[in-house]
Amino acid sequence: EYWKQHHTFSQPKYLFYSVYIAIRLFFEEAGLGATGVYIFQLLLNLVSLFFFYKLSIRYFNSERSAKIAALLLIVCLPWQLWTTHLYTESVFINLVIIFTYFLLKPNKTLGSHLLTLIFLLLLIFTRPTGMLFIPLVLIWYGVKWIREKKWTFLLSTSLVSLGAFALILNYAMKGEGEFEFLKPFIEEH
Secondary structure, three states: OHHHHHOOOOOHHHHHHHHHHHHHHHHHHOOOHHHHHHHHHHHHHHHHHHHHHHHHHHHHOOHHHHHHHHHHHHOOHHHHHHHHOOOHHHHHHHHHHHHHHHHHOOOOOHHHHHHHHHHHHHHHOOOHHHHHHHHHHHHHHHHHHHHOOOHHHHHHHHHHHHHHHHHHHHHHOOOOOOOOOOHHHHOOO
């Protein structure tokens, strides 16, 4: 409601929930409300299950094992409850699975790298813990670029990524609420 009235977040931390907020607003404006959000989350759950299955085939080297892994994910009660209760964790964990598929995809094309970046951005702005994927991706690509001896690219990307991580983290720490990491230091606890 606050976003609809003021076109801004009531606190900076809500930027890191903006994907979910946008999903909710979209379905409210479309007149579908919570039903639309639920259907969206079910479809996202299905898409992530497909990518989980594809990842499992790749890493188990067995279609049978991949089917068992996918079945175990389907019967994972917390995963299903998150979707049913419309928690932000449902969107987040499904995006993590899809992101992981594109991050670990061998023989990447430019499009695959772009999809990895898009899903990284979606993770960052779905939940605050998505910020933790920035160093992970930097390390993943850093190791790859060290092996390929792409030093200039590694250095420039590292500086930009770490700068973005610092700015995003600084933004998340502003405002009131549970993200007040500096409060004990400021108040000398």
